[in-house]
Amino acid sequence: MTIETMKPAHVSQIADLEKRCFSAPWDDRSLASEVENPLALWLVAVEGDRVLGYVGSQTVLGESDMMNLAVHPDFRRQGIAEKLVTALISALAKGGSRCLTLEVRASNAAAKALYEKLGFTKVGCRKNYYSRPKEDGDILRKEWNL
Numbered sequence: 001m002t003i004e005t006m007k008p009a010h011v012s013q014i015a016d017l018e019k020r021c022f023s024a025p026w027d028d029r030s031l032a033s034e035v036e037n038p039l040a041l042w043l044v045a046v047e048g049d050r051v052l053g054y055v056g057s058q059t060v061l062g063e064s065d066m067m068n069l070a071v072h073p074d075f076r077r078q079g080i081a082e083k084l085v086t087a088l089i090s091a092l093a094k095g096g097s098r099c100l101t102l103e104v105r106a107s108n109a110a111a112k113a114l115y116e117k118l119g120f121t122k123v124g125c126r127k128n129y130y131s132r133p134k135e136d137g138d139i140l141r142k143e144w145n146l
C-alpha cells in the first residue's frame with residue numbers, strides 16, 4: 001500500500017466510498033474541484049489501482065480542517081486510517097500549518113478512538129451539526145510545534 005496525493009484518476013472510487021460511508025456524500029464534481037484547489041490537500045491510500053481509503057483537508061492561514069476520512073469496509077482495522085492521518089499531519093506541518101481541526105459525530109466510537117489515539121482533544125461541540133440522522137458534532141483539534 002502507498003499513500004499518494006489525490007489525482008483525477010482516484011476521484012470516482014473516492015465518490016463511491018463517500019456514498020458507502022456517509023449520508024451526505026461528496027460527489028465526483030466536488031471531489032474533482034479539490035484536486036485543483038490550492039488550499040486543499042487530500043491523501044489517498046492505494047494498492048495497485050484500488051483506493052483503500054482517503055483523507056481530505058483544507059488549510060487557511062496556517063490552520064487546517066479535515067474535510068473527510070474513510071477506509072473501505074473490507075480494509076478496516078489494518079492501520080490505514082492511522083497512516084493516512086499521520087501522513088496528512090506530517091505534510092501539513094511541512095507546509096507550515098500549526099493545527100488540524102475536525103468534526104466527528106458524537107456516536108462515532110471508531111473514529112473518536114482513532115483521533116484520541118492520535119492525540120486529538122475535544123475543544124467544543126456543534127449542536128445538531130449533522131443531518132440524516134440529526135446529531136451533534138464534537139470538535140476535535142491537534143496542535144503541533146513547527
Ligand SMILES: CC(C)(COP(=O)(O)OP(=O)(O)OC[C@H]1O[C@@H](n2cnc3c(N)ncnc32)[C@H](O)[C@@H]1OP(=O)(O)O)[C@@H](O)C(=O)NCCC(=O)NCCS
Nearest residue numbers: 021069070071076077078079080081082104110111113114
Ligand atoms: C473511522 C475509520 C476511518 C477508521 O479506519 P481504520 O483504517 O479501520 O482505522 P485504523 O485501523 O487505522 O485504526 C487505528 C485506531 O483507531 C481506533 N479504531 C479504529 N476502528 C475502531 C473500531 N471499530 N472500534 C474501536 N476503535 C477503533 C483504534 O484505536 C485503532 O488502533 P488499534 O487498531 O491499535 O486498536 C473507519 O472506520 C471508517 O471509514 N469509518 C466510516 C467513515 C467515518 O466514520 N469516518 C470518520 C469521519 S469523522
